[in-house]
Amino acid sequence: MSLPRIAIDAMGGDEGVRVMVEGAALARRSHDSFNFLLVGDQARIEAALEAHPGMREASEILHCDDVISGDEQPSKAIRRAKTTSMGLAVNAVKEGAAGAAVSAGNTGALMAMSKIALRTMPGIDRPALAAIMPTLEPHDVVMLDLGANTEADARNLVQYAVMGAAYARIVNDFEQPTVRLLNIGTEEIKGTDALRDAAARLTEACAKDDGGLALNFSGFIEADKINRGETHVVVTDGFSGNIALKAIEGSARFVTDLLRQAFTSSIRSKVGFLVSRPATELLRHHLDPNNHNGAVFLGLNGVVVKSHGSATAKGVANAVTVAARLLEDKLTQRIAEDLSELGEAALKKNVSSAASAPNGEAAA
Secondary structure (H helix, E strand, O other), X not given: OOOOOEEEEOOOOOOOHHHHHHHHHHHHHHOOOOOEEEEEOHHHHHHHHOOOHHHHHHEEEEEOOEOOOOOOOHHHHHHHOOOEHHHHHHHHHHHOOOOEEEEOOOHHHHHHHHHHHHOEOOOOOOOEEEEEEOOOOOOOEEEEOOOOOOOOOHXXXXXXXXXXXXXXXXXXXXXXXXXXXXXXXXXXXOOOHHHHHHHHHHXXXXXXXXXXXXXXXXXXXXXXXXXXXXOOEEEOOHHHHHHHHXXXXXXXXXHHHHHHHHHOOOHHHHHHHHHOHHHHHHHHHHHOHHHHOOEEEEOEOOEEEEOOOOOOHHHXXXXXXXXXXXXXXOHHHHHHHHHHHHOHHHHHOOOOOOOOOOOOOOOO
């Protein structure tokens, strides 16, 4: 049985139609049940489809030549939601014409359009942007929020933890993922009031006699441990999360460029590269963002996946596969079930932190 169609914003991203169509075609080679609604300029999409004849029978084209630019303000972009490829792709999910939407366009605009069109799930105040990142262990780590909301209170952080755990159970097949809050230290006295209150709420919710939440809350984690594989989910506000993400991506590019320079600096180093090539290829695979492409807006009444704007066709294919898997494993239903276990009372409860450290305390 085929999955619901996936709406593709074919005009989004740095290279637009060619890469988006090629990525969708690449995903379908491994999953022939995928079907698509390709939203964008019909002539350009049809031209791109000529290189992928197998895609024609699995695709419908919705013509639209209006595009949201990468630097357009979300407040302006949402006014053109009904005339742009991004807006129409999201609206297809709202109208039931597609089960999920994938776009490589403006993140802020996609978030704004998705929130207005799909609304947040009952029990969720704000959606969060979640992505998976590689670790030293066999499993990836889910991290959220990565920029959907610059600020988050304790209630928001608890909701992010529930949503992140549901996502981790799908992508990593964990029955009870370990969740930690990103902080400037692991001690209970560290961090802001919001972090300490969120930690207290999660600790209480996980300690219920009936088993509590389908997650294991394990306190705080520092940024240098995110990729160590010591936890399955890292929860933070969008401001801190986006900074951490960019720092990790920048470090990965730095290591890659440094190795390239080292292995091309002399004849001897080139010989060394040939000897160590299996190891460097493994490193390159782990550091390639295309292998982990596809961030998800969690907490909406529908599935919306954000592909990196500079993603290759391989990266787009991964984003499409993420969207399909979330449909197949009923992500929104899982989140709703977990929220019901948590209960509205637990979300609203005012938990007083026993710690008295000032908000701006620096890490030791």
